[in-house]
Amino acid sequence: MTIATILSLGETALKLGLICSLTVLALFLSYSMLNVCDLSTDGCFTLGAAVGAAVAVSGHPFLSIFAAMAAGICSGFVTAILQTKLGVDSLLAGIIVNTALYSVNIAVMGGSSLINMNRTETVFSMMKETLKSTPLKGRGDIVVAFIAVAIVIAFLVFFLRTRLGLAIRATGNNADMVKSSSINPVFTTIVGLCVANSFTALSGCLLSQSQKSVDINIGMVTIALASLLIGGTILGRGGIFVRAVGMVLGSFIFRLVYTVALRFNMPAFMLKLVSSVIVVLAISGPYLKKQWPQIKRRMTHRKGVQ
Numbered sequence: 039m040t041i042a043t044i045l046s047l048g049e050t051a052l053k054l055g056l057i058c059s060l061t062v063l064a065l066f067l068s069y070s071m072l073n074v075c076d077l078s079t080d081g082c083f084t085l086g087a088a089v090g091a092a093v094a095v096s097g098h099p100f101l102s103i104f105a106a107m108a109a110g111i112c113s114g115f116v117t118a119i120l121q122t123k124l125g126v127d128s129l130l131a132g133i134i135v136n137t138a139l140y141s142v143n144i145a146v147m148g149g150s151s152l153i154n155m156n157r158t159e160t161v162f163s164m165m166k167e168t169l170k171s172t173p174l175k176g177r178g179d180i181v182v183a184f185i186a187v188a189i190v191i192a193f194l195v196f197f198l199r200t201r202l203g204l205a206i207r208a209t210g211n212n213a214d215m216v217k218s219s220s221i222n223p224v225f226t227t228i229v230g231l232c233v234a235n236s237f238t239a240l241s242g243c244l245l246s247q248s249q250k251s252v253d254i255n256i257g258m259v260t261i262a263l264a265s266l267l268i269g270g271t272i273l274g275r276g277g278i279f280v281r282a283v284g285m286v287l288g289s290f291i292f293r294l295v296y297t298v299a300l301r302f303n304m305p306a307f308m309l310k311l312v313s314s315v316i317v318v319l320a321i322s323g324p325y326l327k328k329q330w331p332q333i334k335r336r337m338t339h340r341k342g343v344q
Contacts, residue, residue: 053180055294056290058262059187060241063282063286064241067230072226078114081135082135087243087245106240114233118228122224155250182244186240210230265291
């Protein structure tokens with residue numbers, strides 16, 4: 039494997055890692071901060087991709103970003119209403135919304151399961167033209183993704199330090215305590231899920247414009263969960279900014295492993311297994327690290343007995 043090949047793999051992993059890290063940051067907000075396991079991620083991600091593609095194809099690449107995020111907010115609102123107003127369990131609410139969004143996404147895509155955007159102007163192609171005469175020529179995709187991630191992280195750091203943001207974090211820690219403090223946990227849950235799903239939809243929108251296509255069968259929840267756990271293992275302690283950067287780093291590491299696996303001609307149907315293995319390693323890693331001294335003592339004892 040040449041240096042050029044390694045750099046190419048790194049650039050691909052960085053671009054996809056940055057774009058997908060927006061979904062990881064969404065899970066960071068909903069799962070880590072709000073303590074809600076939102077399983078509507080797959081449907082919301084595809085919704086953002088479909089809405090963004092439909093608006094971009096109509097000739098409005100910038101507007102597609104805001105349209106996709108608005109669609110994500112609607113998805114998060116429905117999920118939150120099912121949980122808070124109708125008494126549906128959070129896991130079941132996510133599954134219900136995810137299932138319903140499949141039909142919605144097909145409708146947005148005009149009854150087709152695929153949208154081709156090869157002749158569509160996107161924010162990535164516009165950035166490519168802008169950087170044509172600069173040292174960053176050919177790096178337009180990474181620049182767009184980096185800008186989006188930087189804006190989202192800056193927003194998260196600011197938002198979670200506001201009074202509303204602190205209320206959302208408090209709701210995730212102890213909803214009963216929040217009620218006794220005259221804070222409405224229903225409102226904080228709705229706001230938290232709406233913001234989180236807007237990030238997920240933004241991620242889907244950017245990925246569709248980057249890859250110039252939308253597929254109804256995009257799956258993101260396993261990838262995002264694996265990246266979340268990896269990021270939490272690496273930079274799971276510290277302030278909001280440090281933890282958010284950890285999410286981005288986790289997404290990059292996961293995508294790098296994915297890209298290398300594809301490079302070695304691993305069959306496409308095996309990639310789901312690779313994702314599952316990475317999730318297991320990310321979950322069990324901290325536990326095994328903690329248990330390692332005890333395991334080591336047992337192994338030493340067994341050797342002494344023999």
